Amino acid sequence: MSNQDPNRTRRRRGSARPTLKEVAAAAGVSSITASRALNAPERVNEETRKRVLEAVDRVGYVPNLVAGSLASARSRFIAVIVPSLANAVFIEVIKGLQDTFEARGYQILLGNTDYDLQREQQLVRTFLGWSCSALVTAGLRHSEGCSALLSNWDKPIMEVMELGEALDLNVGLDHEEAGRCMTRHLLERGYSSIVYVGACMDRDYRAHMRFWGHRQVLEAAGLAAPLIELDRLGSLEAGAAGLDRALAEFPDTQAIHFANDDLATGALLHAQRLGLRVPEDIAIAGFNGLPLGQHVTPSLTTIQSPREAMGRQAAEQVLRRLDHQPVTRRQQDVGFQLLVGQST
């Protein structure tokens, strides 16, 4: 016969870490007071609070956030879903989000879809399961199941990158207009044989939207809008290949409008290796305004998108909602800027 209560022989589950109860005991208060001392200091006497904090240090207490989230039915997680980590653009948006959210005590849950909408749906399911406080996702296109999951959800949803018919909040820029803007510039410069080169545009549909804008302007001017689609994602290598294909397939090409700066810069550097003069022999334009393109000679003509600012603004909108403050505009256009370099 054990000298212990028989139902105490059951071994302790959970971790061996001290709990709030032990902190409370050490401070001589109830556990709920200890909880308040940590999470709502204004509701506890200054003296008591100090005693609790001292006890926390003494016993080496680390709050169990899982338990807290279950009890309060909310975590301080922000789900962030992007299509790729290989693209500097998303990294910078994430950086803007992370800086803003972390400063307010929120933790980012990062998900990567690899441009797969089914994968996005799966991530959304998982993230809903974590009781996230909000969800930020890149783009307005989702699978049907994903939209269904989200429309039944009562937390803020922020769609970034582009503008359009959004589920809830929306911060981004008009890609079609960006495409038009660049192509207008190319026409003004006097080029008329202009090729558009994109990479995996079935997946990167924002690049496709820019192409639409591009084509509108050319058609309005009575010009053809030849398109070259590369079957690998944007990179310097792909850009070089794009230049080769454009020159081979359309020998009289005067200018190439690339879907992004990686491609454009790759082409620009490749042109130099081939001994082509930019822009005299071939003009080159990009999109994004990455630092890289501004440091090559000739500097790249491109469109500057405010990526980190977009992340910050999106985060601020979401935070405003989480603080129950009125959100003035559900849709916010961060705009863009034509950066005329020496390559056109």
Add this chain to the structure above:
Amino acid sequence: MSNQDPNRTRRRRGSARPTLKEVAAAAGVSSITASRALNAPERVNEETRKRVLEAVDRVGYVPNLVAGSLASARSRFIAVIVPSLANAVFIEVIKGLQDTFEARGYQILLGNTDYDLQREQQLVRTFLGWSCSALVTAGLRHSEGCSALLSNWDKPIMEVMELGEALDLNVGLDHEEAGRCMTRHLLERGYSSIVYVGACMDRDYRAHMRFWGHRQVLEAAGLAAPLIELDRLGSLEAGAAGLDRALAEFPDTQAIHFANDDLATGALLHAQRLGLRVPEDIAIAGFNGLPLGQHVTPSLTTIQSPREAMGRQAAEQVLRRLDHQPVTRRQQDVGFQLLVGQST
């Protein structure tokens, strides 16, 4: 008088989402069987399992992962702590980690220290509170409090990037040796006035380790090892500034050994703008082997570090531990490769 049980008047806490209990009721089984059908299919009759899965779809059940984690005292989170998101190097390591962990159903919790060890400690506290399954952190240097927190922790800890005295697991490369390797190459090429240019080396101490290696080789050859420290983080701009300072402060410089490829490429492009011939007038070397440096003309001499592979290998080691498989080597050297370009 309400027709409801009085203690039901209390409004429902938690979310309004269906729970496992409701799934179980819909499938005509107990909740524990429903739980097993989802999490341990082999322990449930095939027929029953199908009925449960069908009920899941019907009621639109999304598992509450917070509750599951509390009950089982483990989440499927992997904490990942890096000093910066602005640096492509860490992004690629994260990519390797993320791909490997996501494929096995683990979710990454990303933390950014901004090169601040106190911030790291705070992140570690938070992450311990989430019952993470493992922690991956960049670097071997931690605050005292951080080491204390981690040494009392019973889950796998992986330190990546460099090699040395680790808390638990360690995957990385020898930065001192990398510095030696590059400088030996520069000596072989016949340069003797070699300047090292780093950025924020008090924080980026791995760059400092490479400088030590660099200095050892020069001192062994009886040469001076002048150092220029820039006070902003690595970027193309900073590299350009580094070149200017090196030429101003050490006019007879023949070669510059930069702490990373961003700096080196910035300097290389700047040299072209200044009309300097590379490597005849000035030789330039970098570190990392970023694609960028391989696409400029002349191509950059650098050291290729296997970043994504480092992330993958680190993740695999951790997974092996989580699967209770023996870990053969707690320390794993991923090595590096001298990439001789046209810039030296």
Add this chain to the structure above:
DNA sequence: CGCTAACATGGTAGCGCTACCATCACGAAT
């Protein structure tokens, strides 16, 4: 025919915390 083992399922008691309500002391207002 009883005994064991393996399989399938269920009941129950937490995991560690917080929401909700209750209590009590004290001073201000009536």
Add this chain to the structure above:
DNA sequence: ATTCGTGATGGTAGCGCTACCATGTTAGCG
């Protein structure tokens, strides 16, 4: 003196799930 508010604290009942143990139920075996 009574009422009311306010500030500080505590008790308790969950949050939704899984670990642990218990209970059938069937098949296999000597």
